[in-house]
Amino acid sequence: MNFALKTLIRFMIGKEKIGGAHIPEDKVLNRTIKWSNKHERREFEKGYKAAINEGLIMRVKKRTGKGSDWHISLNPRKLKTIYEKAR
Amino acid sequence: MEYKNNMAGAFCKTYGDTIENRILEYILENQELDFAVSDMAKGLGVSKPKAYEVIKDFETKGYIKKSRIIGKTQLYVMNRDNKRIQLFLKDFDECLRIIVEEYSEENEKLAEPEILLANVYVGNRNITRALISKLASGGA
Numbered sequence: 165m166n167f168a169l170k171t172l173i174r175f176m177i178g179k180e181k182i183g184g185a186h187i188p189e190d191k192v193l194n195r196t197i198k199w200s201n202k203h204e205r206r207e208f209e210k211g212y213k214a215a216i217n218e219g220l221i222m223r224v225k226k227r228t229g230k231g232s233d234w235h236i237s238l239n240p241r242k243l244k245t246i247y248e249k250a251r
Numbered sequence: 252m253e254y255k256n257n258m259a260g261a262f263c264k265t266y267g268d269t270i271e272n273r274i275l276e277y278i279l280e281n282q283e284l285d286f287a288v289s290d291m292a293k294g295l296g297v298s299k300p301k302a303y304e305v306i307k308d309f310e311t312k313g314y315i316k317k318s319r320i321i322g323k324t325q326l327y328v329m330n331r332d333n334k335r336i337q338l339f340l341k342d343f344d345e346c347l348r349i350i351v352e353e354y355s356e357e358n359e360k361l362a363e364p365e366i367l368l369a370n371v372y373v374g375n376r377n378i379t380r381a382l383i384s385k386l387a388s389g390g391a
Contacts, residue, residue: 167283167284168284170282170283171280171281171282171283171284174280174282174347175280177261177347177350177351178260178261178262178276178280178343178346178347178350179258179260179261180261180350182350182354183354195290195294196284198287198290199284199285199286199287199321199326200284240354240357240358241358243351243354243355243358244351244355247347247348247351251344
């Protein structure tokens, strides 16, 4: 698993963004890949999409005061798998 | 990302929510990635002067080291060779493991089938007793 993706998962587990608790996607992604180069970003995006398709990360659209945002949270049913992958 | 009181991470919840611990947790989260002090200060809700002060202290202790400069921004990265950092990493990993275990236990409990009590209208008493005993023994 990509370093940036591991960081993202570690952050989300630490802050308990699991199941119903979620966080805006853009803020988390900016935090993780702000200083990485093009190659690392591409690798991260690949891994991130794969994690969403596998159902490890749940991505939902949330209505906010200014419109709607994509929010993400970890799948509580696959938490052990996520943790093992992020180690 | 603004830091709120309810955003305290697992490490801070265990070892106390101080500015030093918040910064240490941020460093432990970004184990392989490098970070800028101003981003970190903004994310954690700490003032920049305090963040620079703590980072300077951590650098003298050998927890972090300078990695590269992009434009005018100095990036730092965690120093994995430091023995204390290795110890902190173990603790941090343990904190995450506890959270994962707690959530997994909750999930398993929810996944267990519930036995609903219902009124059973059966003419024969023996059949009702047999049904109740079967339910009690878990044979439903």
